[in-house]
Amino acid sequence: MLPWSAELAGRVERHVxxxxxxxxxxxxxxxxxxxxxxxxxxxxxxxxxRYPAVFVLQGYTGHLAMWWNRSPFRQPYPELADATFARGEAQPMIIVYVDAWTSYGGSQFLDxxxxxxxxxxLCDEVVPWVDARYRTLADRDHRAVSGKSSGGYGAMVTAMLRPDVFGAFATHAGDAHFDVCHRAAFPAVARKLRDQHDGSYDAFLTAFRSRTLPPSGDDMELLEVYGYAAAYSADEDGTVHLPFDAHGAVVPEVWQRWLDRDPVVMAAQPRYRDALRSMRALWIDAGTRDEYYLDFGAAAFNAAVRSAGVPPELVHFxxxxxxxxxxxxxxxxALAWLSHRLSP
Incomplete structure (x- = not known):
């Protein structure tokens, strides 16, 4: 495997x-x-x-330049996708790489x-922008959303919230089953906040924004949890509520707001069950050693999808x-699997 950029058989165009x-x-x-x-x-x-399209979302702290990061003996996804097309393993598709970065590291792809x-x-600006400039099959039955980690979360919830825009999705180790992947971490986060910032997120954010040194692992963990809270439990005036108190215990009314955005919980509700049943293809996977226990999240979401009545032949788990x-x-x-189901 070459340690430098491969020549693409297709091409990537960059826009603003x-x-x-x-x-x-x-x-x-x-x-x-x-x-x-x-x-x-x-x-x-x-x-x-005209071509089906898949809109690709990144994980937390992800930004578009990172798609070209190159590690030893690994290739970046645009090269892997291009080779998959060139070898004929996937039907040709248009891939759209979407940015939803925020000062907190991410948006969870929510309003x-x-x-x-x-x-x-994503749904009302990026999708029409792409459809107007490229030869897409411009309807939801030929359009998918995919991602990993927080991007996988975005794929699941966007498909459920906006089935008018997306008719398929792929989630790789997507955030799900919050009782397992998030709740157990709250005491450790509360302790770091107490010991390093006097229990104040305002103090943490002020310190974080003023530093010249790269952020530490503790910084990133604190920022990530606050970013999640900004996505899941913010009031209309922008006030962000944490799902745990100063002692690390869950605050029930705030935690419920997080659970209301848990894909596993959402999939059990009639509105979202209908959205899931309307999908043409669903790809769900995760690693069995996932450090955030998102293998359990994937399994729980798969079970919820099956309970919603999605036909087994439409689901790859x-x-x-x-x-x-x-x-x-x-x-x-997942790209190849989706391409065969979204192509005319």
């Missing part, structure tokens, strides 16, 4: 989207957002042909009064031997 809905967002984050569009080999050879309208940005990181080789597998 000027978002109306992200203008004036509560954090003052940029409203002009990068957008990458990957075209399959042969896109220019058949000018009448929130504390961060901004990122789900609206798999647990594989791996942790949370280094699983980008899974993405092309």
């Amino acid at each position: 989207v000027d978002s109306a809905v992200l203008r004036g967002n509560p954090l003052g984050d940029p409203h002009e957002r990068p957008l990458y569009v990957q075209l399959p080999p042969g896109y220019d050879d058949a000018p009448e042909r 929130s009064p504390a961060t901004g309208r990122y789900q609206t940005y 798999e647990l594989f031997p791996a942790g949370h990181g280094g699983i980008e080789y899974r993405y092309p597998l």
